[in-house]
Amino acid sequence: MAETTTSPLGRGLLAAPSLQLADTRRGAGRAPGMSAVAGLASAVAVILGGSAARAQEPARDPVAAEALFKAARALVDKGDYAAGCPKFEASLALNPSASTMINLARCHEREGKLATAWHDYNRALVLNRETAGEQRRRSLEEIAQKEIAALEPRMPKLSIVVERAPSGVEVQRDGTTLPAAALGEPLPIDPGPHEIRASAPGHQTEARAITLAEGQTETVALTLRPVAAAGAAAAPAKASEAPGGGGVPAWAWASGAAGIALVGASVGFLIDDLSAISALRESCREVPGGTYCKPGYDFAADNARKNRDLGLFVGLGGAGLVAMGVAVYGIVRSDGDKESAPAQGAVALPWIAPSGAGASISGSF
Known part of the structure; x- marks a missing residue:
C-alpha cells in the first residue's frame, strides 16, 4: 500500500516502491540443447548490441534513486520545493518509477507548468505498468488519472x-x-x-x-x-521617393530646395545693392561738369558693389525661380500620372560670374 504524508500541496506525497530482486531461476527446467542455443544467442546479442545499449540507456542506480527520493520528500515536507524538486528529477533519472514521476508532476504543477505536469502524469501511467504489486499499481493509476482529469480544463x-x-x-x-x-x-x-x-x-x-x-x-x-516580392515592393520607393515624399520624385524636392536657396541669396545681394546706392546718394551729388563726392569717400568701391550686387540679384533670382518651377512641374506630374515611369531627372545648376549670374537646366522631361 502506498505511504502518504501531508504536503503543502494538499495531497499526499507518494513513497517509492521497495526494491525487489528479480527471480533468476525461471529457466531452470529448460532442456540442455535449448539452453545452449539460448546462451549462444545471448552471447551474440551482447557482442553486437551491448555497447549500443550502454550508450543509449542511462545508467540505473536504484539504491541512489531511493536515497534521493527520500531526501526530496524530506525537503518538500519542510516546504523547500526549490531544493526538493530537483532531487525528484535526479531520482527519476537513476531509476524511473511511477511514484517519483507523480511527485515530479506535482512540482511542475506547483510552478504553474500545467501542460508539463499533465505530460508527467501521463508518463506515470506508462511507468506504472512496471510497478510491483497489483494493489499499489491500481492506487497509483487512480491518482494519476484523477490528476489528469483535474488538469485538462485548466491547461491552455x-x-x-x-x-x-x-x-x-x-x-x-x-x-x-x-x-x-x-x-x-x-x-x-x-x-x-x-x-x-x-x-x-x-x-x-x-x-x-x-x-x-x-x-x-x-x-x-x-x-x-x-x-523577392517584398524587395521589389520596397525598391521603387527607395529609388524614386524622398522620405515622406508621398510619391514625389527626389529630384523635384532637390530642385525646389535649390530654388529657395538661390532666391534667398538673391535677396541678400539686393539688400547689399540698396545699401551701396544709399551710400552713394549720401556722399556724392551731381554738379556742373561731373560728380562731386565728399573728401575721403571711395566712390569707385561702392559703385562697383552696386553694379555687382544688381547682376547677382537678377541672375540668382532668375535661377531660383527656374529651379522652383522645375520642382512644381515634378510635383504636379507625380500627382497626375503616378502609374507612368518617373522622369530621369531635371537639375538646375546655378552659375555666378563677375558680370552676372544665371542657371542652366539639364535632364529630360
Whole structure:
C-alpha cells in the first residue's frame, strides 16, 4: 500500500516502491540443447548490441534513486520545493518509477507548468505498468488519472496555422521545431509567454509573441511573404521617393530646395545693392561738369558693389525661380500620372560670374 504524508500541496506525497530482486531461476527446467542455443544467442546479442545499449540507456542506480527520493520528500515536507524538486528529477533519472514521476508532476504543477505536469502524469501511467504489486499499481493509476482529469480544463491550448504554407516551412514554438502534422492542432502548453517563429526558403521569417492564461485556447495564424516580392515592393520607393515624399520624385524636392536657396541669396545681394546706392546718394551729388563726392569717400568701391550686387540679384533670382518651377512641374506630374515611369531627372545648376549670374537646366522631361 502506498505511504502518504501531508504536503503543502494538499495531497499526499507518494513513497517509492521497495526494491525487489528479480527471480533468476525461471529457466531452470529448460532442456540442455535449448539452453545452449539460448546462451549462444545471448552471447551474440551482447557482442553486437551491448555497447549500443550502454550508450543509449542511462545508467540505473536504484539504491541512489531511493536515497534521493527520500531526501526530496524530506525537503518538500519542510516546504523547500526549490531544493526538493530537483532531487525528484535526479531520482527519476537513476531509476524511473511511477511514484517519483507523480511527485515530479506535482512540482511542475506547483510552478504553474500545467501542460508539463499533465505530460508527467501521463508518463506515470506508462511507468506504472512496471510497478510491483497489483494493489499499489491500481492506487497509483487512480491518482494519476484523477490528476489528469483535474488538469485538462485548466491547461491552455495553442493552435498554429501557416496560411498557404510554402514548401520547406519550419515552425518553432519556444525554440522547439513542430512536425508538420502538429500544425492546426490545439496543443497543450504551459501558461505564460511564448514565442512562435515560422520560416521557409526564399521567404521572410515571421515571429509572433503570445501570452496564454489558464484554460485559454488561442490560434496564431502566420503568413510568410516571399523575399523577392517584398524587395521589389520596397525598391521603387527607395529609388524614386524622398522620405515622406508621398510619391514625389527626389529630384523635384532637390530642385525646389535649390530654388529657395538661390532666391534667398538673391535677396541678400539686393539688400547689399540698396545699401551701396544709399551710400552713394549720401556722399556724392551731381554738379556742373561731373560728380562731386565728399573728401575721403571711395566712390569707385561702392559703385562697383552696386553694379555687382544688381547682376547677382537678377541672375540668382532668375535661377531660383527656374529651379522652383522645375520642382512644381515634378510635383504636379507625380500627382497626375503616378502609374507612368518617373522622369530621369531635371537639375538646375546655378552659375555666378563677375558680370552676372544665371542657371542652366539639364535632364529630360
